[in-house]
Amino acid sequence: MQIPREKWSHNFGEWFDKVIFEAEIYDYGRYPVKGMGVWMPYGFKIREKALSLIRNLLNGTGHEEVLFPMLIPEDLLQKETEHIEGFENEVFWVTKGGLQQLDVKLALRPTSEVAITYMESLWIKSYRQLPKKYYQIVSIFRYETKSTRPLIRVREVSTFKEAHTIHETYEDADNQVKEAISIYKKFFDELGIPYIISERPSWDRFAGALHTYAFDTIMPDGRVLQIGTVHHLGQHFTKAFDYKIQKADGNLDYPHQTSYGISDRVIAVLVSINGDDHGPILTPLVAPIQVVVIPIPAKNENDTTKIMSYAKEITQILNENNISVYLDEEKDKTPGEKFYYWELKGVPLRIELGMRETNGGSVTIKRRDDLTSKVVIKEKMVDEVKGLLNEVRRSVRDRAWIFFNQKVKFSTDPDSAKKSLEEGGIVEVPWCGEDSCGLKVEEITGGKVLGYPIESKEINESCIVCKKPAKTTLRIAKTY
Amino acid sequence: MQIPREKWSHNFGEWFDKVIFEAEIYDYGRYPVKGMGVWMPYGFKIREKALSLIRNLLNGTGHEEVLFPMLIPEDLLQKETEHIEGFENEVFWVTKGGLQQLDVKLALRPTSEVAITYMESLWIKSYRQLPKKYYQIVSIFRYETKSTRPLIRVREVSTFKEAHTIHETYEDADNQVKEAISIYKKFFDELGIPYIISERPSWDRFAGALHTYAFDTIMPDGRVLQIGTVHHLGQHFTKAFDYKIQKADGNLDYPHQTSYGISDRVIAVLVSINGDDHGPILTPLVAPIQVVVIPIPAKNENDTTKIMSYAKEITQILNENNISVYLDEEKDKTPGEKFYYWELKGVPLRIELGMRETNGGSVTIKRRDDLTSKVVIKEKMVDEVKGLLNEVRRSVRDRAWIFFNQKVKFSTDPDSAKKSLEEGGIVEVPWCGEDSCGLKVEEITGGKVLGYPIESKEINESCIVCKKPAKTTLRIAKTY
Numbered sequence: 001m002q003i004p005r006e007k008w009s010h011n012f013g014e015w016f017d018k019v020i021f022e023a024e025i026y027d028y029g030r031y032p033v034k035g036m037g038v039w040m041p042y043g044f045k046i047r048e049k050a051l052s053l054i055r056n057l058l059n060g061t062g063h064e065e066v067l068f069p070m071l072i073p074e075d076l077l078q079k080e081t082e083h084i085e086g087f088e089n090e091v092f093w094v095t096k097g098g099l100q101q102l103d104v105k106l107a108l109r110p111t112s113e114v115a116i117t118y119m120e121s122l123w124i125k126s127y128r129q130l131p132k133k134y135y136q137i138v139s140i141f142r143y144e145t146k147s148t149r150p151l152i153r154v155r156e157v158s159t160f161k162e163a164h165t166i167h168e169t170y171e172d173a174d175n176q177v178k179e180a181i182s183i184y185k186k187f188f189d190e191l192g193i194p195y196i197i198s199e200r201p202s203w204d205r206f207a208g209a210l211h212t213y214a215f216d217t218i219m220p221d222g223r224v225l226q227i228g229t230v231h232h233l234g235q236h237f238t239k240a241f242d243y244k245i246q247k248a249d250g251n252l253d254y255p256h257q258t259s260y261g262i263s264d265r266v267i268a269v270l271v272s273i274n275g276d277d278h279g280p281i282l283t284p285l286v287a288p289i290q291v292v293v294i295p296i297p298a299k300n301e302n303d304t305t306k307i308m309s310y311a312k313e314i315t316q317i318l319n320e321n322n323i324s325v326y327l328d329e330e331k332d333k334t335p336g337e338k339f340y341y342w343e344l345k346g347v348p349l350r351i352e353l354g355m356r357e358t359n360g361g362s363v364t365i366k367r368r369d370d371l372t373s374k375v376v377i378k379e380k381m382v383d384e385v386k387g388l389l390n391e392v393r394r395s396v397r398d399r400a401w402i403f404f405n406q407k408v409k410f411s412t413d414p415d416s417a418k419k420s421l422e423e424g425g426i427v428e429v430p431w432c433g434e435d436s437c438g439l440k441v442e443e444i445t446g447g448k449v450l451g452y453p454i455e456s457k458e459i460n461e462s463c464i465v466c467k468k469p470a471k472t473t474l475r476i477a478k479t480y
Numbered sequence: 481m482q483i484p485r486e487k488w489s490h491n492f493g494e495w496f497d498k499v500i501f502e503a504e505i506y507d508y509g510r511y512p513v514k515g516m517g518v519w520m521p522y523g524f525k526i527r528e529k530a531l532s533l534i535r536n537l538l539n540g541t542g543h544e545e546v547l548f549p550m551l552i553p554e555d556l557l558q559k560e561t562e563h564i565e566g567f568e569n570e571v572f573w574v575t576k577g578g579l580q581q582l583d584v585k586l587a588l589r590p591t592s593e594v595a596i597t598y599m600e601s602l603w604i605k606s607y608r609q610l611p612k613k614y615y616q617i618v619s620i621f622r623y624e625t626k627s628t629r630p631l632i633r634v635r636e637v638s639t640f641k642e643a644h645t646i647h648e649t650y651e652d653a654d655n656q657v658k659e660a661i662s663i664y665k666k667f668f669d670e671l672g673i674p675y676i677i678s679e680r681p682s683w684d685r686f687a688g689a690l691h692t693y694a695f696d697t698i699m700p701d702g703r704v705l706q707i708g709t710v711h712h713l714g715q716h717f718t719k720a721f722d723y724k725i726q727k728a729d730g731n732l733d734y735p736h737q738t739s740y741g742i743s744d745r746v747i748a749v750l751v752s753i754n755g756d757d758h759g760p761i762l763t764p765l766v767a768p769i770q771v772v773v774i775p776i777p778a779k780n781e782n783d784t785t786k787i788m789s790y791a792k793e794i795t796q797i798l799n800e801n802n803i804s805v806y807l808d809e810e811k812d813k814t815p816g817e818k819f820y821y822w823e824l825k826g827v828p829l830r831i832e833l834g835m836r837e838t839n840g841g842s843v844t845i846k847r848r849d850d851l852t853s854k855v856v857i858k859e860k861m862v863d864e865v866k867g868l869l870n871e872v873r874r875s876v877r878d879r880a881w882i883f884f885n886q887k888v889k890f891s892t893d894p895d896s897a898k899k900s901l902e903e904g905g906i907v908e909v910p911w912c913g914e915d916s917c918g919l920k921v922e923e924i925t926g927g928k929v930l931g932y933p934i935e936s937k938e939i940n941e942s943c944i945v946c947k948k949p950a951k952t953t954l955r956i957a958k959t960y
Binding site for chain 1: 568
């Protein structure tokens with residue numbers, strides 16, 4: 001069957017805003033503060049499922065969850081100059097408490113490096129206590145001046161998972177960076193979200209980081225979205241706080257840190273990456289409802305009663321088998337209206353039950369991803385549903401990766417790079433490794449530099465700018 | 481065995497601050513914003529367990545979790561006059577974004593009635609959609625001018641579970657109040673926290689409520705702490721927003737609302753209510769570690785190795801039986817130091833393993849609550865541990881209720897009421913039901929009125945103030 005994907009792929013912006021709103025995920029643009037939205041119950045459940053996955057991955061690797069205050073005093077934020085300079089134009093400031101002017105302005109946290117480093121300096125005095133890995137899931141605030149976009153560019157990022165780790169040596173922190181990358185890989189792999197990992201160029205690092213590594217994905221419209229970052233902070237913050245620990249060799253020295261984060265954007269991608277003109281297709285892993293049961297009323301009341309009671313039986317069987325199922329009993333809607341509604345919600349499977357199924361002791365199962373149906377007898381239903389949920393999960397992941405891989409291209413000259421950029425996706429170009437050439441790439445192609453591969457591959461090409469032998473590739477894209 | 485409870489009962493303030501800090505629950509007073517503290521990993525886990533209990537209770541009764549923005553614009557907050565008047569002296573205001581002055585001041589939410597009512601007016605248009613029950617778990621902010629206290633009186637309440645419901649009729653909302661009270665009863669009963677439920681007097685209602693019902697408990701020092709409130713909001717907020725819905729009878733009318741909340745204070749009580757001079761005694765339901773295994777090294781290395789390997793075996797058995805267990809292998813601490821540490825953490829059971837246990841295939845189990853020990857053979861350990869965890873849970877709950885009940889007294893004259901107040905706890909006095917007499921009770925006794933029982937009981941006494949026949953009792957106390 002042909003899947004209708006016109007709006008999804010050619011009018012993605014409109015599709016996205018509509019789906020986020022109509023599927024009751026996130027109410028945006030109506031709350032009376034610009035750039036801030038409301039997580040509605042259905043969206044909240046998707047969010048919880050994604051968060052529970054990342055929590056398990058972090059807890060399983062020795063990370064400890066904490067919760068810091070939302071406010072950071074100005075003088076604390078100013079401790080690390082480079083850091084505050086990176087943020088000062090986009091910080092919300094609390095200046096009044098009740099009717100009083102505050103002595104020290106308080107920032108709504110834009111991120112928590114300084115707050116965490118400050119408390120670490122009180123908590124951790126010796127290498128014996130290291131490594132320590134903390135994380136928290138909180139709101140962060142940025143006074144964005146660019147145009148905002150639900151879940152993608154907002155002023156309150158209300159799902160910010162930030163991890164902060166501290167280590168005795170540079171190498172320990174470097175290994176932590178590797179662990180963080182491997183955790184995020186697992187996270188995105190489980191969710192079926194394709195990504196490419198780049199080290200960001202020097203001019204695009206996180207304020208205060210020695211190295212920034214980023215996970216980028218490609219949205220249906222071909223624009224690239226950053227969905228996770230990992231920073232090696234070195235001793236930047238510990239030096240700014242003059243915070244030393246006792247090392248194994250007896251000396252005192254500044255410990256090394258890393259930090260890494262993911263945000264609301266994960267949900268934006270989960271909703272977008274697999275979709276069609278009917279709405280999103282949720283991977284069963286995060287779908288609040290995996291199977292919706294829709295009874296199709298018969299012409300006479302007696303038969304309808306039989307169908308309803310059969311639908312209840314079917315629902316109960318699925319429920320007892322730990323499948324999250326919902327029976328749509330509403331009387332004021334036609335089956336067609338219900339199909340429309342639950343497709344818009346992205347529910348992976350729907351079971352249709354009419355007189356034929358009721359009499360035959362069967363169920364008709366329809367897949368959300370490819371819109372195909374099959375009829376199975378009741379006794380085989382649970383196995384079939386479980387199998388289909390796995391298949392949908394695999395199939396949406398594969399489809400997303402195919403889409404992604406098609407959109408990563410290689411260009412050796414500016415004109416073809418420019419052309420590829422226009423088509424959307426990521427373009428890799430050969431690069432000599434010099435910052436000056438990297439910046440020029442942005443100029444001559446009009447794309448934004450994402451960065452370069454972590455492991456440099458040998459390539460027999462010349463730098464797209466200076467024509468000297470290329471050392472690696474540089475990835476460019478039109479970004480969100 | 482005599483349990484040392486001198487400091488706990490006679491120097492509670494100091495005991496509490498020390499325990500909160502040293503047991504690594506909540507770091508308070510060191511974070512550089514007054515009245516704001518940091519949830520440390522151990523405290524965070526206790527908090528999570530309590531929250532998971534309330535989430536289950538709410539989800540099981542049709543409540544849906546949502547997440548609203550942290551900021552409320554001034555004009556929205558002003559919609560309900562009585563409400564803003566109740567809060568305006570204690571609101572933190574954001575006035576700057578980046579380097580710009582904001583056009584409209586934004587409040588850090590002190591509570592969310594106005595924000596929720598506003599969104600409800602967009603979401604819910606008909607009685608068919610009712611009832612709706614939302615809740616969120618968020619930070620709220622109050623610029624407290626009273627002296628602050630960790631988890632008890634803070635400027636950022638970082639665990640605020642607020643529920644908001646909306647109904648077609650006054651009676652529906654009234655029934656929701658009853659459901660809320662029954663949910664909170666279950667919650668506190670499970671946690672083993674004693675409480676008394678009073679309707680707050682007219683002069684102490686939540687700003688904008690028709691009725692406020694409160695759960696109060698008694699802390700070890702005899703002072704009373706409010707730990708939960710339930711409000712019947714009537715049409716106060718919906719009228720302020722001129723928000724009407726279609727009713728079943730076809731007319732348009734303002735819907736009715738309730739709201740109810742619990743906070744960080746629940747954790748403060750969980751940590752305090754059962755304790756001794758060694759620290760808190762956590763109920764096994766919220767204890768991040770239920771059993772700690774402490775190997776007692778032998779004099780020679782060979783035996784110590786045997787003990788360590790036995791300790792690992794014991795830990796594994798408990799772990800496989802879903803008991804949350806921790807093996808303290810640290811080499812730099814003596815067993816005595818470990819006992820001290822884990823008692824301070826409130827771990828309900830500890831297993832000591834020395835040469836005697838290792839050779840005998842037994843374990844010595846010590847209860848944190850009554851400090852008694854018993855030796856059991858390995859084969860019976862799992863059953864014994866499970867039984868003891870249940871017993872500890874029952875025993876700390878019973879003990880807390882006995883303490884609580886002893887501290888609720890009845891007085892018919894001001895002098896004895898005053899004397900009882902000095903001894904701590906709650907004093908019930910006969911009352912005619914008139915506000916003027918209620919206010920006078922505060923004057924003549926120096927206590928604060930908590931309120932009166934929900935179900936008025938008949939009492940054959942005269943009002944403690946006017947001497948007219950009493951209609952009910954008024955409860956007074958020294959409060960936090």
